Amino acid sequence: MRVLIALDWSEQTFAAVREVSYLYDLQEVVLVHGIDLGMFQYPLVADMSNMQGYDDFRKAMENAGQQLLDHTTTLLPSESLSITRVCEFAKPASLILDKARDTGAELIVIGARGRGRVGEFVLGSVSHRVALHANCSTLIVKEREGPVKRVVVAIEGQEDGARIKAWLLAHPFKNPVDLTIVSVVRPIPSTDPFSLFPLQDWTDIAVRSAEDLVKGLAASLMNHRYTVGTQVTVGDPTDILTERARSADLLIIGSHGRKGLERFLLGSISHALLHGVPCPILVVR
Numbered sequence: 001m002r003v004l005i006a007l008d009w010s011e012q013t014f015a016a017v018r019e020v021s022y023l024y025d026l027q028e029v030v031l032v033h034g035i036d037l038g039m040f041q042y043p044l045v046a047d048m049s050n051m052q053g054y055d056d057f058r059k060a061m062e063n064a065g066q067q068l069l070d071h072t073t074t075l076l077p078s079e080s081l082s083i084t085r086v087c088e089f090a091k092p093a094s095l096i097l098d099k100a101r102d103t104g105a106e107l108i109v110i111g112a113r114g115r116g117r118v119g120e121f122v123l124g125s126v127s128h129r130v131a132l133h134a135n136c137s138t139l140i141v142k143e144r145e146g147p148v149k150r151v152v153v154a155i156e157g158q159e160d161g162a163r164i165k166a167w168l169l170a171h172p173f174k175n176p177v178d179l180t181i182v183s184v185v186r187p188i189p190s191t192d193p194f195s196l197f198p199l200q201d202w203t204d205i206a207v208r209s210a211e212d213l214v215k216g217l218a219a220s221l222m223n224h225r226y227t228v229g230t231q232v233t234v235g236d237p238t239d240i241l242t243e244r245a246r247s248a249d250l251l252i253i254g255s256h257g258r259k260g261l262e263r264f265l266l267g268s269i270s271h272a273l274l275h276g277v278p279c280p281i282l283v284v285r
Helices: 011-023 043-048 054-075 092-103 125-133 158-170 199-221 237-246 269-276
Strands: 002-006 028-035 082-089 107-111 137-141 150-154 177-185 226-234 250-254 281-284
Touching: 002 011, 002 092, 002 125, 011 054, 011 107, 011 137, 028 054, 028 092, 054 082, 082 092, 092 107, 092 125, 107 125, 125 137, 150 237, 158 199, 158 250, 158 281, 177 199, 177 237, 199 226, 237 269
Parallel strands: 002 028, 002 107, 028 082, 107 137, 150 177, 150 250, 177 226, 250 281
Antiparallel strands: 137 281
């Protein structure tokens, strides 16, 4: 698998590097560090402001970036791994997205603080933009990193279920894990126009449909690497998935393939999950 790892000097970034090494047998890794000099990105601006030592400043930033790549390399497996290093003066988010596309990356790995709004991920708005616009799957690592044994898979429907199934079969984890496939049926509010229909009948039908979905997915995934259980429940998806993820080592959610975080599995609920769940989150596209 070809993995692109977005780098800065934060501890969350180094946790993300270690986490992807726990998860997968890596064959190809692209390390990307974008040096954003802000308004001093352009020599003309520096000349106009009579900034002294501009060239030395750029060189120091470049040297620091190379040191970051050197340090990150020491955190990766040393055997049978091809590493490509990218350190350029560029807007980090644009550089990450461009390199992911150009190299055909299957997974982008990025660190996040795990606090505040989605836009407050480590790298500031960089991870927000990457999550919005990436064309491949994204692994977001926050506070926790370590060997993965318990994985919660959140499924909304056939589309994201098929996408997650394909990912798990094509990219098996390095070590066997226990998967719990969860589908949450949201109850219809009494103020909703659909409440004109018999609510209990609708809920029962939705639960049976969800049970068929998760059981079918579980049967197709059960092998020597995956021990699979299922859960279908009625309630608030954010609360239930957040609670389940608290005891998990990884949460997997799907994307419907459209742009924007609001298009992730469960719509805007993904905002709350990315904010409130302490374990790493894998968004599968």
